[in-house]
Amino acid sequence: MWSSDRSAVLRRPASRWTVLAALAALAAGCGFRLAGTAPLPAVLARPHLSFSDPYSDFARMFGQQLRDAGATLEDSDATATATVDVSRDSVEQRVLSVSARNIPTEYLLVYTVTYSVRHAGKQLLAPQTISLSQDYSFSEQAVLAKQHEADRLRRQMARELAAIAMRRIASLK
Numbered sequence: 001m002w003s004s005d006r007s008a009v010l011r012r013p014a015s016r017w018t019v020l021a022a023l024a025a026l027a028a029g030c031g032f033r034l035a036g037t038a039p040l041p042a043v044l045a046r047p048h049l050s051f052s053d054p055y056s057d058f059a060r061m062f063g064q065q066l067r068d069a070g071a072t073l074e075d076s077d078a079t080a081t082a083t084v085d086v087s088r089d090s091v092e093q094r095v096l097s098v099s100a101r102n103i104p105t106e107y108l109l110v111y112t113v114t115y116s117v118r119h120a121g122k123q124l125l126a127p128q129t130i131s132l133s134q135d136y137s138f139s140e141q142a143v144l145a146k147q148h149e150a151d152r153l154r155r156q157m158a159r160e161l162a163a164i165a166m167r168r169i170a171s172l173k
Contacts (some may be wrong), residue, residue: 040071043081043082043119044066045071045081047071048073048074048077048079048082048083049062051086062084064162081119082117085116086113089113090111090112093107094108096135106136106138107135107150108135109150110132112130125168128165130165132161136150
């Protein structure tokens with residue numbers, strides 16, 4: 001009888017919200033944060049991003065992750081609290097294997113980013129190079145589908161590289 005009373009209480013919308021609010025308060029009280037939500041150091045409150053290609057996948061993902069973390073991106077170095085300089089942002093596609101007719105059957109995508117952080121002429125973070133690679137199969141019967149797969153993998157790697165860079169930058173004091 002008691003268990004049916006308890007389930008009847010949890011079926012009421014107000015009770016569910018109360019339980020959820022209590023769980024959220026407990027999680028917040030113990031310092032719990034969702035993954036990827038590390039607070040940025042104060043020096044990165046208004047960063048300027050310097051990219052060789054501001055329209056690359058990494059540039060877009062990194063800028064978005066900075067904004068999501070609460071940063072306000074500055075257009076010029078003069079008004080910024082710090083400058084994040086991305087000196088390398090490249091994607092390479094290498095052939096891993098070929099068929100008997102010498103047609104590629106497998107490729108390797110390598111996405112490499114090198115970045116550094118400076119503030120008031122002083123280097124806060126020395127140049128860091130991070131790289132991710134992913135292989136994928138290729139079929140000449142499905143060229144468009146395989147190109148779409150390569151594009152999706154490239155965007156996914158850019159998102160992961162931006163998250164890695166954000167974690168390293170968040171460790172600055």
